[in-house]
Amino acid sequence: MTHPVRFLLLAPALTALALSGCVDPTVVATSPAPAARPVAAPPAAVTAKSAAARAYFSEVQRALLAEGLMRTDGGGPDTPFDDRILAENFLRVALYDEYSRAGGGFVRGETSSILRKWEVPVRVGLRFGASVPPDRQATDRARIASYLAHLARLTGHPIALADSEVNFTIFIVSEDEREALAPQLAAAMPGLSSRDISDVTQMPRTTYCMVYALSPGNTGAYNRAVAVVRAEHPDLLRQSCFHEEIAQGLGLANDSPKARPSIFNDDEEFALLTKQDEMMLRILYDPALRPGMRLAEARPIVESLARRLFGGNS
Template structure:
């Protein structure tokens, strides 16, 4: 299940604009009137292969395949046995067929899975139904999207949702699964849900916060399936495995299986990681969730960081703890937040796949630099982050970085370059944020960071004059 964590939204709560002043990204009066260009979409994927040793991958595979996000253990492996068919129903967003075709193409090429689309209403192995967000969250309030076994429609799920028939632990093999995605959300959110929920519909059901190079992680930094994820799916559907195998039986097969399909991983693994305590998970979810006061959420972030420090972690869980603490301190503890962001970025850059996490932090730091009147520093940070974000196919983050670059170039007097960056950002923003209102709101929020914008905004909007 993909969850909606408020703390991972790209908005900054507030940024200091220098000594004695503060500029909120929600400041009224700054508006952007550029006409919106055509939506930009990603076409070619360039996933990096995993760099980790096979014993470590085997350990992760077992923990992903024999557990659930709730912490509940599964006693047997389940997967589809035979070709997998996928159908889309409901009010299908215009961008969804393109993104699904790209995803299935990658699954065939990179994971060797026999998977294809069929037209509804023909029965499918996996049915993807697009439902109004309001209807979907009336049943699962915290879900951005979710997947359920043994049903093929939202109506069917409503009728059995409290019964054992939709309990993953009761499956012997997978035959029929449904994915529910909001029909009224941004193209990128639809794409992200397709990746994460289809991966869980056919593969592992668990998420592990320690994974820095995977969508099987509730931190939501990776938005598309990574090279590691494709290796996990390739392993799941290898002929060596089948539904019904126990953890011990799978563990006995994995060394030879991984040696064959991932020869680059034939080396020793580091020591076993400490298990992730449920109280740390609860604290992280409280800190970055949508419920509760800012005071309670900040307390939760502090508690998560204290647990991470006590555990001695130096992996993605410590990076995420620092990130959460920094996010919660943005409003009135700028210096401490900057320090936490810097340390989180240092940790993430040492981890496989951690480049995208560091790019998120570069965006935050670039916003700090812009609001402090340091446009050259902001440009340098965006230049480092943009190539990483493009490879990760995160249009929302890419658009935000380009907006910050545009405002920074404007401050330096480079009007033509500022306008080009702004128009480029708007094309990606249409995919990343969706509606015209959301796109214009994000552009205005970035503009409100810029020193001097609030003074000029009431007189005239921000238009085409750079």
């Protein structure tokens, strides 16, 4: 899926942030999903621009499905992998970036990076545009709440919907609403440059969704994130954006053409989190891996964790 992964360093007094475009070790208690908030006003009228986007992305989904892509089976006999493949895919997805910072914005080009993950609880807030009708909001909220609970079980890290003290904001907005999103983006993620914000407000159709994740300085310890998902997406493409952007916002920031079965791959073969992706999240949130680790330090730990997941010696 075309939704970029980017990592930038800001001035020392500010923060660092990253952007992305895609068997439980510990079970933690997660707070129940808040009830859907009442919508005071009726949904906004569908504009011509939004209607055109809805038709376009419906055709995108139809074409992908016709090609046998956007799989939801998590992988099978046709996508075998072992502990060595898992370890290499993890290192490529978690310790490399698809974009680098240059000239006040991002440029495409894979570069090595540091390991990133959350150490504080992830409190996810949903922000729907007025164009999203109440029934669609309720469906999205329920699905995201269920997915977050699954991620919490996989990682052993507290991840859940929240109404207050939100540190991971997801905007689900139409074309017109996204183009006017600059003030809300700046409020949700202080430190974004005008070019960063314009990457969202002027998002091309080839970018389906994106996420920024922020850590203080160059620590790799995330403490804030913001994602943007197009309200015009049909059902499966919408769920695919939720699955990948949230997972990438947890620290699996890169996409690799070698990662299979995986959603961290721009070939669109899989729409939803796969078995290998779940294993990568378990590795990422193992206490043996610390934010800020470099490849050489992380590699032996990752290889050991991968062997353990496949029943080998630790």
